[in-house]
Amino acid sequence: MVILGAGPAGLVLGNLLHRGGIDCVVLERAGRAHVQTRARAGFLAANTVRILDRHGLSEGLHRRGLEHSTCEFRTEDGRFRLDYSKLGRGERHTVYPQQELVTDLLTHFLDAGGRIRFETEALDVLGAQCARPAVTVRDADGRPGQWRARYVAGCDGRLGAARRSLPPGAVRHRRRDHGVSWLGLLAEAPPSLDAVGYAVHGRGFAGHMARTAEVTRYYLQWERDSPADTWSEDRIWDELELRMRAEDHGPLHRGPILQRSVVDLQSDVLEPLRHGSLFLAGDAASLISPSAAKGANLAVLEAEILAQALIDDLAHGDPEGLARYSARCLPYIWGAQDFSQWMIRLLHGPSGTDGESLFQNSVRRARIEALRTSRSQQDWFAENYVGV
Template identity: 75%
Template structure:
């Protein structure tokens, strides 16, 4: 393993080249750098874009503890806030679950992902870490090589390459790591047939809870982000561009589905950002392919229905950091295979709960009347059990907050 020295490492080599500067890539970089592992991060976007791209904002208790354990939680302790309640609104009325008092009594910390990314990036650069923005990884041509090469396009658009002992693919489902997987790699994929219009509104939260509204028009969701910004979701017809609906129509649908006539008005404000999210899940198995390791969305895509994506990314990054350190520092040849098995155990559990939430929140798309009635009856039964059964509530709380 190459130890950090006063003289800089050659520009285009590193023991570990990390693709992607999201939560997984940046946490991995921080942990490896602290452990004396020579690493470099390659990110195709600009630094400004990385620090402002809006993503999820609900951090699980295990994620917070991980960041605390490594001295990376200062920002979220200053600016994040705890959250432990969700509210369901249906034709049968509404009910609340104070999940912070149920199950393991854990709660979320609301902290926008772009703020977490900024924190991780600042820590990494302040410690002397290497990152190259506007450097797009194109491929890892031979991931089973003992010295794999990453072909890139640099900030000036010129071809270049990096050489490593290991490549950590944290660059998402469409990145170079996924594209470089060898033929025959097992990829489990499921399209849930549901789309959301994701919205960031410049308006204060209207509930002191995460709101889940089940309505004949489709699902609507309310998630606080900051005292002045709220995340909303609207179930949306597949294939419809994000800019099709006017702001007036968006707020009308939110008011209707959230049943504001019965439960109080929403705070309206300008829509600052909108995007269409097709609810899909997929998992690559295994997560190790020779010298190429996957983490974050490159390892598994999970629907946003249960806010697991960023939390899985943090968990996987810590596991991968331990495995790479054990491999490079201690010659533990089985560490990277154990990483794959351990991470997949958590991934499949999160996928299971995410699917449960999808089925709870949405009508079954494209089903004949009889089957649709069957599914709707099951949804009502699940909600009734969640409203009344302490055992069911404890199960929900443990899975809702945990990864």
């Protein structure tokens, strides 16, 4: 078994296959230091924690992660909070930076004797319809190589070799550009509120997400195609305070901005998640906007489903799970896409003053008011916000 990519999907899959007695190797383009430090999402859903618990992969997140159960909305009509642990299914998030989860999974895999080839770039997957497809690679020195296996798991993202290797017509590609961009910021500053903060403002959305006691992630709705370094740090902090209405609700804790990047809110789904002996998981299977923090959680869920199916086939001669892999995963993926789009419409509105823009913003305002006042709407939100 060859696994492309050492992110959450690839490493969960590798750990589960190795423990199940399936010979596998993980091929990762980046070096180990980069894999363990690349900052990504940090909100783990309750079901993700249960999966990691089930397979003995959760020690680090229980020791260092923080449970989180409250989000705050700030709008032109004031602010309100939802304690979603008391709504819906009564579940919480665990805030645990993805780079720490990846480090835990990587350490567990290597300590158990798992094989990872860092700085090994997968170039192509050949013969996916054959009994033993081949993965062509290039190492850090530019030398070519090849790995053969019964199955290949593409966990290498939307731009990886797995997607590139799909021939025309092999899968259906559903995609949508939401027309919204965010400037993602990682600041060396303590959280400014004890909740996830969503601010809706005439100048655009702003978001606050705690990561650790010393580091906070912020988002600013951003002009499409504008470089991430367009604004100075002072201007960014001033804009964050304006959109989050710091004058009314208290100033933000400022600090150096460690990272900044522009994220275009886009979504896509490939159907089916299989082409012959090549299976897709994580961002290679579907890309989801960060508006609802579902990406890493879908990746872990898909990895567990795929691992059990592969073990059933390779260890017990039962291929049924592999045949049903797409059918099992796609309802979760489309459900997450649906809620992600709902969040995008909730948090963003047109900036114009024409009749269409005024109508859309009034609908958005009514949606927020229903979330503030309706228990049934709050229960629906909580179930979908934490669930996958």
